[in-house]
Amino acid sequence: MIPVICVSKSKLQLEFRWSSLLTALKIRSAYTAYPTLDDQSLTAWCAESAKSLGLIELSCKIKVYWNPRMRTTAGRAWWPDRKIELNPKLKEYNPDEVWRTLKHELAHLVAYERNGRRRIDPHGIEWQTACEDLGIPGERPYHNLPFKRRKLKRKHAYVCSNCATEIKRVRPIKRPVACYDCCRKFNNGAYHDRFRLVQEKRSN
Ligand SMILES: [Zn+2]
Ligand SMILES: [Zn+2]
Numbered sequence: 001m002i003p004v005i006c007v008s009k010s011k012l013q014l015e016f017r018w019s020s021l022l023t024a025l026k027i028r029s030a031y032t033a034y035p036t037l038d039d040q041s042l043t044a045w046c047a048e049s050a051k052s053l054g055l056i057e058l059s060c061k062i063k064v065y066w067n068p069r070m071r072t073t074a075g076r077a078w079w080p081d082r083k084i085e086l087n088p089k090l091k092e093y094n095p096d097e098v099w100r101t102l103k104h105e106l107a108h109l110v111a112y113e114r115n116g117r118r119r120i121d122p123h124g125i126e127w128q129t130a131c132e133d134l135g136i137p138g139e140r141p142y143h144n145l146p147f148k149r150r151k152l153k154r155k156h157a158y159v160c161s162n163c164a165t166e167i168k169r170v171r172p173i174k175r176p177v178a179c180y181d182c183c184r185k186f187n188n189g190a191y192h193d194r195f196r197l198v199q200e201k202r203s204n
Contacts, residue, residue, distance in 0.1 A: 039064045046084065046106050050113075053133060058082055058113045064102065074143040075101040077108035084109070089147055097145065103134040110134070158197035162186075167197060 042064040050059035061082040070076070070087040074097075077084050084105040090098045107130035111120060120126045123141040131139040154168035160179035167179075182195035 039066060042084075042086075042102055046102070049106060049134060050110065053110060055110060055113045058109055062106075062109065072147045074145060074147070075105040077105040079109055079112040082109055082113075087147070090145075093145060097143075100136060100139070101143065103136045104131070104139055107131045107134050107136070107139070157200040159200045160195055161198055162195045166200065173197065 043062060046062045046064055047059045050062060064084045064086065066088045067085040068088050070085065073087060074090060075084060075086045084102065086098065086101060090101055107127050108122065110130035110133065111126040115126055131137060154170050156169045156172045158167045158169065158173060159165065160182055162182045163179060165179060165181065176193070177197050178191050178195040179197060183189055183192055
């Protein structure tokens with residue numbers, strides 16, 4: 001197999017590894033360019049990618065899981081656990097979505113691995129660089145897949161005693177809660193009883 005493109009000699013091009021991985025695992029997939037989407041092959045791909053980037057510990061420890069309990073999140077990355085969780089709903093979409101999400105999450109682990117315990121912005125420059133290294137330059141922080149949210153009725157209505165903004169909640173408010181906007185505008189963001197939300201009296 002021939003590598004697809006080489007951006008530059010210093011930039012590691014990972015795309016072509018899929019084909020070699022395919023050959024190595026002898027996987028027959030409906031999507032010729034992609035291995036079967038079980039956690040073992042995804043883990044193997046991530047391990048190989050981490051190794052290519054010189055991140056040996058990440059390569060040894062990384063694990064990819066499908067988490068059926070995930071609702072609207074497409075994927076999650078855990079560090080230092082070096083674990084990636086993917087939402088099985090991704091399989092209902094184009095397989096590109098699985099790979100994009102996997103790379104998005106792997107980029108988080110790559111960024112943390114490179115920066116150790118130093119605090120970094122989750123979708124900051126370190127992550128963006130890792131995305132480029134993994135072949136998804138310009139990746140956005142959030143997905144826009146139409147995962148269905150559980151629709152809950154917000155039947156408890158409250159109103160700010162100062163600005164009359166209406167706030168609806170699924171569950172009744174038990175502790176004193178104040179209007180966020182008013183607290184920010186008039187009280188430096190701190191709670192003040194003057195902006196407390198009061199239960200709305202409905203006339204109908
Ligand atoms: Zn992210
Ligand atoms: Zn208010």
